[in-house]
Amino acid sequence: MKKSLTTVTFCGTPEQEAKLVEIIAGYKDVPGSMMPIMQEAQSIYGYLPIEVMQIIARETGAPLEEIYGIATFYAQFKLNPNGKYAIAVCLGTACYVKGAGALVDKISQELNLPVDSTTPDGKYSLEATRCIGACGLAPVMTVNGDVYGRLVPEQIPGILAKYKD
C-alpha cells in the first residue's frame, strides 16, 4: 500500500495527547498491543501524522520506524486527515463490476481531486475503499457515513451539491 506523509499542519491539542498517554498506559502489560494503541490514537486524532507516531514511540519505547512500518502496512491507518466531507467509493468486486470505476472518475473530475487525497482547503477527501459489504446496493459511495447506492455517474453532481457548506 503506497502512502505519503501529509502536508497538512499538525494541530493536536494537549488534551488529545493526555488522553493518548493514558490509553497507552492502560495497555502496558497487554501483549501485542501496538495495533490497538494505534487504532485508538487514530480515533482520537482522526489520522496518524508523524507527530502522533512520535508520541506513541516515546510512551511505548518502540522505535519510530517500527510504528511507521505498521502504519504504512495497513490500509486503515491514515497518514492524511479526512476532509470535512469524507467521500468513499467502494471498489469491491461487486461494485466494480457494476461500474464503480466510473463513479470515482466522475467525483475526481467534479472536485478536481485525485483518489486518496484531500483538497488543499481540507473540505473534501476522496478514498477508494475495499468492499464495505453493501453489495446489494452496488455501486455504493458514502459521504461522512451517509450511504448512496445503485448509483450512476450522472447522480454525482447532485449528491456533491448537498455537501457544499
Add this chain to the structure above:
Amino acid sequence: MIRSHVLICGGTGCTSSGSPALKTALEKELAAKGLTEEIKIVMTGCFGLCALGPVMIVYPDGTFYSMVTPEDIPEIVEEHLLKGRPVERLEYHEQAAEDHHVVNSLSETMFYKKQKRVALRNCGVINPEDINEYIATDGYQALAKALTEMTPDEVIQTVLDSGLRGRGGGGFPTGLKWKFACANRGQVKKYVACNADEGDPGAFMDRSILEGDPHAVIEAMALAAYAIGADEGYVYVRAEYPIAIHRLQIAIDQAKEMGLLGENIFGTGFNFDLKIRFGAGAFVCGEETALMTSIEGNRGEPRPRPPFPAVKGLFGQPTILNNVETYANIPQIILNGAKWFADMGTEKSKGTKVFALGGKITNTGLVEVPMGTTLREIIEEIGGGIPNGKKFKAAQTGGPSGGCIPAHLIDTPIDYDNLLAIGSMMGSGGLIVMDEDTCMVDIARFFLEFTVDESCGKCTPCRVGTRRLLEILNKIIEGKGEMEDLDRMEELCNYIKSASLCGLGQTAPNPVISTLRYFKDEYIAHIVDKTCPAGVCKSLLKFTIDADKCIGCGLCAKNCPADAIARTTYIAPGHKLASFAIDSSKCVKCGACLDSCKKIKAISKK
C-alpha cells in the same frame, strides 16, 4: 401479551438501505396507536435477500415485505397489524415465476426453497443482541453436551468424521487441524483464533454470521478450546465491520455474564476467555501466519511453514485458526452428530457452503446451499438470473485468488475439488456474476491491481512478479500489447505460483491464468484487433457519430472537454442542420458526448 413479532433486518446491507429509519418509524407508529405492548420489534441479522432491502417479516403469519420505506409504515400498522390484512403491494413478488404471484412466506420463494441453512440458520431469525434467543434455538447445548458427556478426543473425532473442511479458502479438514494441536493438553499454553478478517472483495458471509448469530461462533470457539486444551481465544475481525464488532462484543459480554465464557464453565472446571482484535485492512492477514503476526501487534507478514501454527502459532504457542463460517457449523455438528453433516454435500466436500451472490444478478445477497449444487441452480433459480435480459458470461469465485467459470461450465456441481479442476477455487465464497458487458481482461487487471496493492512485499516473486504481470496487462488494455505478451504472462504466472512464500502470492496469478484459459479470444481482440469486445477498456473505445441520425444540436460539442467534436458540412436528408463528427486523435474517451446524446442516440462507442 405479545401477539405479533415484526422482524426487521439489521444487517449491513439493509442498514445501508435504511432499516434503522424503518425501526424508528415503526416504534413511533406503534406508540401512536397504543400497540407497543402487543407488537414486538426484533432487529435481526441478515435475511440474505440484500437486493430487496430493507426487508421485514411479520409473524405469526410470516408475511414478507421488501423494499419498505418509512412512509409505508403507517399503512402496514393500520392495515396489517390492526386489521389483519397484509399490504399486498409491499409483499415480495417472485420475479422468476411466470405469473408474478405474491409470495406470502419466505420459505416458499425460489430464493429460499433450494437453500439449506446450517451456518446461517439463525441469521434473520433471532435477535443477535439477546443471548436468550440463541439459547432458545438450542444455543450452547452443544457446548454443554461436549463438556459434560464427551471427552476432548471425542469432540475432535466427531468433527473429523463430519468431513468439515475449512470454509475460509484452503479447504483443509478442520478435524485434522484440531488433532494436530491436541497434544500436551493442560501442560502447554494454547490459543484458539477465529479469522473474521474477510478480505475478499465481494464476500460478506462472515460478517453476516457475526452480525446475525455471534453466539454460534463463540460457542464453537469454546468447543475448539475444549478439544485442544486451550483457555484463551482471539477473534480477529475487520475494523471496517462496525455492526459485527458491536454485536460480537455484546454477545461476549452476555456469555460472560451467564457463565458461558470465563472460568469454570458449566461447573466442569473448563476455562475459556475470548478477546476481540481489530484487523486494519490488510488482505494478507487472511493468511494464518500473517494473521497471528498481526495479533501480536506487528506488520502482518507471513512466515514460512513449518513450523505450523498447530505447533508454534500465536505468541509462539500451539494455536488453531478457523474462519467464521467454519466455526458456525461446529455446534450443529456436535449436536446432530457427524453423520447428519456428512449426509449433506458431495463425496469429498461435506455439508453446505454460503455464497455471497453479487454483480450482475437479480437477487444479490447471501445464500447457503448443499455442496454439489450446480452454478446454474444458484444463478438462475436462487439468484433469479441476470437482470435486463443480458447474457451470462462468467462467474468469478474465490476473489483475487480464484478464477472465472465460463458459461459452458455452468452445470458444474460446486465443491472444493471441482472448482480446483476447472481452474478456480472455493475461496471464502464470493460469487460475482458477470454478463456480456464485463471485459474479462479488465477483470483480470482489477484483481491483479488488488494483489499488487496488498502484497506485503516480503518475498520477491509476489512483490515484483505481480507488478510486472500488471504492467503487461495494462499494456494490453492500452492497445499496445503483442501476441508474445500472452506467453510472457503465462511463464510469469507459473513462476509466481511456484515461488511465492504464502497463499496470497501462490494464488495471485489465478485470475490471469483462468481468463487466459477461457477467454483467450478477448485477449487476442485487445492485442490484434485493438478492440474491447465488451466496450469497457477506454483506450480501445472509439466514439462515433452516426451522421444520418445526428440532428446537429451541438450539445455533444459543447460538452466535449477536449474540443474533439466539430460540425461537418453534411446535412442528413430530412434534417435542417449539418451533422457533427468526432476527431478521434483529439478524443479523450470520457464519454461526455454519449451522455449528452441520450435522446437522439446518434453517438455510439465500440
